[in-house]
Amino acid sequence: MIPLSHFMIISAALFCIGLYAVLSKRSAIMILIGIEFMLNAAILNFVAFSRYDKFAAGGQTFALFAIVLAAAAVAVALAIILNVYGYYKTIDPTQIDQLRD
Amino acid sequence: MAEQVVFYIFSALVLLSAFMVVVLKNQVRAIFLFFVTLFSMAGLFVFTLADFVAITQVVVYVGGVLVLMIFTFLLSNRDILNNPDATRVSAAGIHHLPGMVVAGLFFAVLIAVVLQSNPEQIEWIKNADKSTLKPTDNTIHYLGINLMTRYLVPFEVVSLLLMLALIGAAHLARKERKI
Numbered sequence: 001m002i003p004l005s006h007f008m009i010i011s012a013a014l015f016c017i018g019l020y021a022v023l024s025k026r027s028a029i030m031i032l033i034g035i036e037f038m039l040n041a042a043i044l045n046f047v048a049f050s051r052y053d054k055f056a057a058g059g060q061t062f063a064l065f066a067i068v069l070a071a072a073a074v075a076v077a078l079a080i081i082l083n084v085y086g087y088y089k090t091i092d093p094t095q096i097d098q099l100r101d
Numbered sequence: 102m103a104e105q106v107v108f109y110i111f112s113a114l115v116l117l118s119a120f121m122v123v124v125l126k127n128q129v130r131a132i133f134l135f136f137v138t139l140f141s142m143a144g145l146f147v148f149t150l151a152d153f154v155a156i157t158q159v160v161v162y163v164g165g166v167l168v169l170m171i172f173t174f175l176l177s178n179r180d181i182l183n184n185p186d187a188t189r190v191s192a193a194g195i196h197h198l199p200g201m202v203v204a205g206l207f208f209a210v211l212i213a214v215v216l217q218s219n220p221e222q223i224e225w226i227k228n229a230d231k232s233t234l235k236p237t238d239n240t241i242h243y244l245g246i247n248l249m250t251r252y253l254v255p256f257e258v259v260s261l262l263l264m265l266a267l268i269g270a271a272h273l274a275r276k277e278r279k280i
């Protein structure tokens with residue numbers, strides 16, 4: 001039986017790695033990967049606490065919902081990234097600074 | 102004992118590969134290491150006795166998200182096949198400092214909270230002898246019943262949203278037709 005706090009520490013570390021990727025990466029795909037890390041850290045906490053809630057299984061159910069929503073978000077975000085690349089010929093978010101043509 | 106050893110190997114894999122994803126200069130390697138992180142996260146889910154969530158993680162993330170990411174990466178860097186060095190970006194530099202500071206401070210706050218919270222002493226966890234999952238339990242049974250009764254409305258909302266997202270993605274990614 002692994003103590004709950006170990007799961008929480010791992011998920012905190014993963015969340016901060018994702019936060020760093022979101023804040024300092026210069027490629028839209030790497031920023032998306034950082035967001036996925038943060039989502040996965042949250043899912044790990046959901047699932048770890050759900051071990052003590054067998055009959056309602058709230059944590060596991062919402063972990064499933066979160067995985068599905070993350071997949072939907074990735075599909076839309078990657079389509080947007082492809083469109084941005086077609087328009088600006090770069091996916092560096094610091095260089096995409098114009099809304100007009 | 103063996104349980105603990107395997108658990109810590111998996112968690113070390115998760116953290117190391119996630120760290121390498123962030124640090125590596127070569128973006129293709131970073132995306133493939135992302136695969137390792139997601140797989141070992143599925144391993145950690147098994148240790149919380151959530152085997153169905155682990156399988157979903159492997160199917161959805163490794164099967165769907167990762168393939169999409171590699172496709173997009175290769176489509177948005179057409180010259181990478183000619184010179185792979187072009188995608189290298191500097192790992193060190195002054196522009197990374199704010200991100201490092203914010204992430205490090207946030208990590209310190211989270212660790213302080215986790216160490217003080219003492220989650221084993223929460224009331225509903227302490228009194229959860231009957232409803233604690235055992236390794237022999239069939240979690241899919243409970244999940245299926247709950248999805249069709251207690252969480253039916255969120256389930257339908259998520260399915261609707263997934264369909265909307267797929268239609269939206271297909272619309273965004275299509276080619277404009279010249280008239």
